[in-house]
Amino acid sequence: xxxxxxxxxxxxxxxxxxxxxxxxxxxxxxxxxxxxxxxxxxxxxxxxxxxxxxxxxxxxxxxxxxxxxxxxxxxxxxxxxxxxxxxxxxxxxxxxxxxxxxxxxxxxxxxxxxxxxxxxxxxxxxxxxxxxxxxxxxxxxxxxxxxxxxxxxxxxxxxxxxxxxxxxxxxxxxxxxxxxxxxxxxxxxxxxxxxxxxxxxxxxxxxxxxxxxxxxxxxxxxxxxxxxxxxxxxxxxxxxxxxxxxxxxxxxxxxxxxxxxxxxxxxxxxxxxxxxxxxxxxxxxxxxxxxxxxxxxxxx
Numbered sequence: 001x002x003x004x005x006x007x008x009x010x011x012x013x014x015x016x017x018x019x020x021x022x023x024x025x026x027x028x029x030x031x032x033x034x035x036x037x038x039x040x041x042x043x044x045x046x047x048x049x050x051x052x053x054x055x056x057x058x059x060x061x062x063x064x065x066x067x068x069x070x071x072x073x074x075x076x077x078x079x080x081x082x083x084x085x086x087x088x089x090x091x092x093x094x095x096x097x098x099x100x101x102x103x104x105x106x107x108x109x110x111x112x113x114x115x116x117x118x119x120x121x122x123x124x125x126x127x128x129x130x131x132x133x134x135x136x137x138x139x140x141x142x143x144x145x146x147x148x149x150x151x152x153x154x155x156x157x158x159x160x161x162x163x164x165x166x167x168x169x170x171x172x173x174x175x176x177x178x179x180x181x182x183x184x185x186x187x188x189x190x191x192x193x194x195x196x197x198x199x200x201x202x203x204x205x206x207x208x209x210x211x212x213x214x215x216x217x218x219x220x221x222x223x224x225x226x227x228x229x230x231x232x233x234x235x236x237x238x239x240x241x242x243x244x245x246x247x248x249x250x251x252x253x254x255x256x257x258x259x260x261x262x263x264x265x266x267x268x269x270x271x272x273x274x275x276x277x278x279x280x281x282x283x284x285x286x287x288x289x290x291x292x293x294x295x296x297x298x299x300x
Contacts, residue, residue, distance in 0.1 A: 004105040005097030006043045007089045023097035024284050031285055037293050038247040048219040049096035056140045059124045079126040091131045098134035099141055105268035110299045116272030117230040136167045137154040152224035157232030158242040165190035175222045177283045181243050200243045204250030227262050232274025232299055233287035241261050252290040259298040
């Protein structure tokens with residue numbers, strides 16, 4: 001059975017006074033259940049992540065300041081949030097969602113987190129709606145407990161996984177791959193193990209060609225035994241921030257390629273949702289739903 005991390009705190013309003021981009025976290029599980037892709041039994045509710053797992057990735061000073069609400073207001077603004085106890089609790093739950101999903105993926109081949117993909121969180125700071133880095137935390141947990149020896153992070157959000165690149169810049173056991181818009185946030189990119197910068201307006205065929213070509217090249221030199229997939233849907237032509245021109249069908253083919261590859265090489269995979277900022281929420285929910293539909297079809 002496909003297992004999916006979900007918690008009501010994922011979509012609670014946050015202290016900057018708006019729900020966006022939180023609304024999709026409430027609508028997505030409703031859609032998946034309504035259409036019969038999964039049942040309510042597919043969802044599990046994560047708790048608060050162990051502080052020691054945060055400290056394996058993030059600096060002690062940053063973690064202490066974050067948990068005690070001592071982050072400078074200027075640095076808070078860089079995250080897009082005004083910090084509060086509710087917000088920090090939400091972040092800790094999201095982190096545990098991806099870590100717990102990794103446990104399920106080891107058993108079932110795949111698992112998902114309705115939230116997550118917080119790739120702009122650095123070891124010592126948060127940025128871009130990201131306070132803590134869930135894929136990095138789960139990857140470190142796997143490595144420390146010898147549940148994986150080599151981890152591949154496939155980041156296909158339209159924005160570079162700059163925080164993830166910084167965290168793992170000196171970690172050969174983790175390969176960071178980011179395929180993102182070259183003219184998009186962040187202005188200053190970090191150096192991943194492999195970065196593919198995409199020109200504005202790229203469409204389905206070229207995107208999918210570059211994805212397959214580069215992932216296949218990675219596998220020629222790096223043989224992971226676990227994959228994290230940041231499956232942001234801000235690559236869509238309808239996205240307000242993305243600058244790319246992929247269709248919903250093209251985005252689904254992206255998900256099919258990644259999931260089928262993981263299945264073929266028998267490597268567990270965890271997918272987290274990442275970004276999605278289309279003007280109409282129906283486009284965001286449909287594109288994200290495809291990721292779950294694909295995972296269900298490929299693995300079960």
